[in-house]
Ligand code: SF4
């Protein structure tokens with residue numbers, strides 16, 4: 338399971354950095370290294386780009402797992418270099434940005450857009466697996482999530498756009514309901530296709546979501 | 552006031568519905584012209600709801616216009632643009648203003664349309680929307696609250712008989728029947744043998760089926776639909792027939808004339824062989840020629856004697 342990210346346009350990065358000429362870059366050794374959006378190579382490339390924008394890069398690091406507590410120790414180690422910079426540019430997912438914000442007293446700017454939590458299906462191809470909807474129906478849909486795997490999040494079967502196993506929005510994308518049907522059939526549980534799913538509860542945990550584990 | 556469409560569906564007569572698309576903007580002239588042209592020739596007129604996810608004048612407004620002009624509106628309602636509160640409220644408005652028919656749809660996906668960054672709502676799906684209609688009829692809303700005055704609708708849905716794979720689609724058809732659909736308008740069908748097979752299945756259920764007839768205007772259009780529109784299959788002989796019609800020095804408009812002839816022929820075959828309970832004619836931008844399709848199908852008798 339990885340957090341899937343995509344680099345923002347250089348225009349947007351430059352806009353975020355307006356008035357901030359000294360930058361410290363943070364990459365991440367986990368998800369963004371796998372997705373090639375925040376590993377060492379991308380951090381070094383970003384350093385060059387920033388220098389072309391006439392920014393001064395005071396330093397950089399790639400934290401093993403930026404969303405984790407180890408970030409605190411790393412930030413401490415680079416304390417002075419970060420202080421010398423006016424801001425931190427995070428080539429991590431948004432969770433890393435949040436983590437950095439806990440320990441850094443400089444503005445932290447995301448260089449990436451965080452898109453979804455995905456599994457690697459085939460090398461290099463990631464698919465969203467779960468949207469943390471708060472009420473899991475995987476037991477009745479043969480392990481295929483209709484909330485995120487169906488483009489429209491349909492709970493009661495395929496729309497008319499189902500297309501030889503693919504979805505109407507993209508010929509490369511599987512139709513979730515064709516998959517659910519196929520897998521229920523293989524499990525000998527086809528009658529579940531006839532089962533009515535009521536409207537979803539969008540307020541299982543109202544936003545901002547929080548919980549206490551006792 | 553009871554639904555005139557419902558009366559037609561219950562009468563056992565062959566039912567004909569068609570549809571009109573509201574404009575993008577506030578100029579309603581062409582739209583009203585289409586309403587006036589068709590309202591007395593059909594048993595009901597669908598008003599499309601931002602079809603293909605292209606923002607337009609709303610379906611509800613279009614249905615009110617049809618009522619003002621003495622036609623029988625069928626409110627198309629998709630789940631793409633409103634959450635359950637918006638959908639329920641619009642059903643209250645429709646019912647209170649004499650719109651007695653609703654067609655419950657999922658809706659096309661947002662990225663196929665002209666507002667590609669919009670949120671696709673899909674708070675409900677088409678099955679849940681049908682159940683919501685029935686719930687509001689019972690005097691309750693989805694929050695479990697009492698309504699001061701319930702709604703009343705003849706509720707319909709759609710089905711795609713040429714979907715691949717078909718079986719999941721048939722399960723959904725059954726769910727829509729369970730949810731209270733009284734009639735179905737199908738996605739375009741062109742292969743009547745395939746359609747007859749579908750009807751063998753559909754006839755088990757106490758619902759009326761109106762076969763979807765989409766006007767073909769050229770071989771190119773037919774080919775395009777085969778390649779790009781999921782759930783539509785135009786058999787090769789029909790494509791050849793359309794291509795032949797415009798070969799050589801055929802007059803301008805020969806393709807469209809052939810399409811009208813094909814549509815009329817199909818409708819006649821469906822009716823003569825009692826394949827299903829009626830047809831739903833979609834001319835998609837060529838509403839002008841719907842009367843010609845009806846004439847080609849042998850429906851002159853329906854036209855008012857004096858116009
Ligand atoms: S239904 Fe889908 S989104 Fe919801 S918890 Fe299960 S996998 Fe996650």
Ligand code: SF4
Nearest residue numbers: 487495496504512513
């Ligand atoms: S084609 Fe399948 S996956 Fe795509 S929106 Fe329709 S039901 Fe969902």
